[in-house]
Amino acid sequence: MKIIKLFPLEHRSALQIGVSFIYDLEMKNHLMALPGIKWSSTKKVFYFPYSEDAITILRKHLRGTGWYVDFSAIDENEFNKRTLKHPNLKAEHQAILEKFDSYLRGKRYSESTVKTYYSFLLKFLKFHNAPLAQLNNRNIEMFMEQVIARKNYSISTHRQCVSAFKHFVELFGFTEICLEKISRPKKSRILPRVLSQKEVINLLIATRNLKHRMVLAIIYSSGLRIGELLKLRLHDIDIDRRQIFISQAKGRKDRYVGMAETFIPILLNYLKTYQPVQRLVEGKAGEPYSASSVRFFLKESCRRAGIVKRVTPHTLRHSYATHMLEHGVGLRHIQELLGHSKPETTMIYTHVTQQDLLQITSPLDTAVSQLLKSGKEEENLRLSRK
Structure with missing residues (x-):
């Protein structure tokens, strides 16, 4: 057998x-x-x-x-409680992991947060693998230096690791550790990459599969996160009101987003052709669709459309927010549509558009323009040599 x-x-x-x-x-x-x-x-x-x-x-x-x-x-049940046994860990450390997991779940953190914090503590216990009675700040600093920094984890991951340690220390009350001295690196300020509206249209045209085109169109036209899209059920779609209900998204928040009029024909064609049963986007035999599948066909569509930028599903969400701002929609409305908790998160798109700043003339253009107006035909004026 x-x-x-x-x-x-x-x-x-x-x-x-x-x-x-x-x-x-x-x-x-x-x-x-x-x-x-x-x-x-x-x-x-x-x-x-x-x-x-x-x-x-x-x-x-x-x-x-x-x-x-x-x-x-x-x-x-063992999976749900995350009580996997780690054979290389001491019994003391295994018990600490399980208690930490229970503590995080008691605080009602999301599964993603529990998984992330748990993984950091597991890495630390494998690194330290010694009695924790005399644990101090230097032990944590050495882990940050030799594991997190040396392996070149991102700044955001480093900051998450610090948060995990703060919960760890609060739970077990290590007297030799001063929480205020566990420094958190300054958050990186990375501006989101966006597509132009023409690039978005070219991307949708280049997407030949109807289901794939519907997925990319709804992400862009409604500003959805990839996880929000994959969780959408058919009863969340209200075609008559042109609304989509997003249930318990990031931060455990519900919200409504709009649907573009031009998206409705794509949606109706998709529903008639694929006839999903429960979720808007389903895999084979009604199984949940995966984010990796979306990323795969998005990459292929970008290749066909001749887009050389690095594009992810979240790039379409960034593009949605940026284009809304450029067309005069207020930041407060965009914040609500995106489901941001803080206006500061939404304000990053003001740095992406910067329409007034982009209209400022470069001093190089000014200098060349003035020389042309003066009538001086100098050889070096044609910078391209043509």
Whole structure:
């Protein structure tokens, strides 16, 4: 009997479901057809990101293959509680991880935040791997220097790590640690990349698949995050009112966004052609669609449209906000439409547009213009030499 085993896997600082089997080309191709599944060259197994629906998705995908699927290593309750056992950790450290996980969940942090903070503490315990009774600021500083900084983690990741340590210290009350001395690097000010409106239209025209075109059109026309799009259910779409209901998005906030009139024909054509059952965007057999699939076909559409900028689904959201601002929509309205908690987050788009600043004439143009008006035909005036 052919057997395929599913098991808990901690990989890339995240919780995964490992998929192991004796090599079989047909099964390999069948697995590769599942959006979101990846191959780990270090672990030498396929793995699938854990989520509330992950086990159900795998069950459906492997059903009818003729293989026996062994779920014995997986306890769904253990997954939900994130109580994976780490064989290289001491029992004391394992208990600390589980208590920290419970503490974060008690504060009702999102699954993403719990996963991120948990992974930082796991890295630290593997790095420190010594009794924590005498833990002090220098131990944490050494971790930041030798792990976070040396491996060139981003500034935002570094700041998240500091936040994780603050919760860790507050929970266990280490007397040798002064929270005020755990410094947080200054936040980077990175301006978002945006597409021009012409580039957006070219991108949609170059997207041949109807489902893919609908996905890109709704992200841009309504300013959605990729996660918000993938969670949308059919009853969230109100065509008559031209509204989309976004339920419990980032920051646990509900909001309404509008739908463009020109998007309605694309949407109706898509609904009639694909006939989704529950979610607006579904994979095979009604399975949830993956963000990696969206990024893949977006990259291909950009190639066809001749767009050389680095474009992600979030680039379309940035473009939506920037174009709204350029057409005179107020910052307060854009903040509500995007679901930003703070106006400062929305104000970054004022630095992207800067229409008045971009209209200022360069002194090089002024100098050349004045010389041309003076009638002096100097050879070096033609800077291109043509």
